[in-house]
Amino acid sequence: DAGITQSPRHKVTETGTPVTLRCHQTENHRYMYWYRQDPGHGLRLIHYSYGVKDTDKGEVSDGYSVSRSKTEDFLLTLESATSSQTSVYFCAISGYGGDSDTQYFGPGTRLTVL
Amino acid sequence: QKEVEQDPGPLSVPEGAIVSLNCTYSNSAFQYFMWYRQYSRKGPELLMYTYSSGNKEDGRFTAQVDKSSKYISLFIRDSQPSDSATYLCAKQDQGGSEKLVFGKGTKLTVNP
Numbered sequence: 683d684a685g686i687t688q689s690p691r692h693k694v695t696e697t698g699t700p701v702t703l704r705c706h707q708t709e710n711h712r713y714m715y716w717y718r719q720d721p722g723h724g725l726r727l728i729h730y731s732y733g734v735k736d737t738d739k740g741e742v743s744d745g746y747s748v749s750r751s752k753t754e755d756f757l758l759t760l761e762s763a764t765s766s767q768t769s770v771y772f773c774a775i776s777g778y779g780g781d782s783d784t785q786y787f788g789p790g791t792r793l794t795v796l
Numbered sequence: 797q798k799e800v801e802q803d804p805g806p807l808s809v810p811e812g813a814i815v816s817l818n819c820t821y822s823n824s825a826f827q828y829f830m831w832y833r834q835y836s837r838k839g840p841e842l843l844m845y846t847y848s849s850g851n852k853e854d855g856r857f858t859a860q861v862d863k864s865s866k867y868i869s870l871f872i873r874d875s876q877p878s879d880s881a882t883y884l885c886a887k888q889d890q891g892g893s894e895k896l897v898f899g900k901g902t903k904l905t906v907n908p
Contacts, residue, residue, distance in 0.1 A: 724900035725884065740895070772839055785896060787839035
């Protein structure tokens, strides 16, 4: 298994509270990604990072921010959580981001916003 | 139209059956296609990836790409109950960038 951990694995929070999810990798891979997975929508890219302090938006970035101060950590922040952000969040990593580069996924964080 | 379309199923087959999972895509610029398998409450894991048209085989699994019809398929021979999972197809974003676009996934159940 790729060395990817996510924390917390489960979280219940209330609308309007800030939430930070953490992805940690031990593979020293350059690229890191945050996805959300919802019934009827599949996996959708939120944000990704192509290096320390280098990030870019994905398909569904509104309401989310990210930070990457170290190669091994990629944080996803919901500044003010809403019920529409209830989802399962997956982190993924890849080595060089080029053609055919494989993305490896973490175990996921199940977030419920009440 | 979503860039990658996948029938969500669910699909239920008896053990030993040949399974065919299919996706279509709408942009011809794609070069790489992937199949991921996701067990319940787990992260997706890469099963196969393929480039260009033709078949790629790995044990009981065969990935097929038909670029003329923009069709990608995954075949599972001699299906087993352990193959019960959701299967996700994905394509490499055009221009060779790092982003993947996923289909919605097909849930497969193989009954003993």
